[in-house]
Amino acid sequence: MKNNKISLETHFWSGQEVENPFEFIEVFFEYGNLDYYKETLNQFLFHTEQQKLYEKGYPGQIFILYTAFRSFLKACFKLRSKSEKWKVRKALEKRSILEQASLTSEEYQNPFVVFQNAFIDTAFEEYEFFLCEITHLSLSPFGEEFDYDLITPFIHLTKMLDAAQIIRERGIKKIKDKKSISRDIKPS
Template sequence: MKKIKTDFAPRFRAGKKSSGLQLMETFFHFNELDVSKEILSKMMNYAVKRNSWINEDPAVIFQFHQSIRLLMRAGYLITLKDRKWTVDTQPEKISPWVLGLLSEKEYRNPVLVFKKAFRAYTLKEFDYFMSGIVYFSMGVYENLPERNIVMPYIHTVKMLDAAHLILQRRREKKMADTHSG
């Protein structure tokens, strides 16, 4: 009897079927920015606490884990193309509330967020980070994560903001093109 091996590895391709922008749109179709940041923050908080675990449905955590991995792959695909989503604004016009964790330079060109993140960490390392905070937030464990999980967390939050900003600018550009044409 022949053994059939099933490949459960996630697949993504930068073709017509799934571009980085389409994957980002899919992420935000099912996840709101503020809710995503809140879930990520809760997971991070519980991952570093001892003797406590997150009070969320495990299915919600798993779905979020899979969704954020999709977003990270979308960002990776965006970095492979040299397209810019820049905006021309004067520095005094940008409110600190709008920037969030992004620098002014990153706000002007959100693709820089993904480029910096993937220079610092690989997709596999981001997967490891996400798996780690899911694991440590879902139960009580003696050991805490053995690696620095703060920097990947900051990069992930910035990726959420940058992806949302890219899609917002894309919608604004489409609206401007529609009204001008």
């Protein structure tokens, strides 16, 4: 069976090509922080029903963010199958429930579950359509009616951002065999 590699297309927004999804997470969060991405995604969604442009002063930045989010989706799609070989390190201390953000306790403990669930509920192509549509609608000065679900992909994408941040903060361990013997690996 032929192994098709999915290009993350990071050169459009980061200036470098990154293919490893764990390295990608570091580059993605160096480009912008979690709050910036979540706020941008919220503004995209907010402006889908507004009759005014988002970022009227510099709409080109929206296109760059669209390409960054599209690369992020591709990395998340790759990460959905990584839980067989990789494990996220446990949190060292008990944290506030607020630090879980949009994640359940199970998702907080194992962020790979977020990526698996996201692509069970919604196909990769639907996420691409969602990104394209909210980008288009947030840059349109006209109100348009649509009859498709924007909320489900939005919720999953928000959860994937939170899960990626947890992977970045805690790091990962390689699972050596079925007995869960592991060694520490830095994600970057």
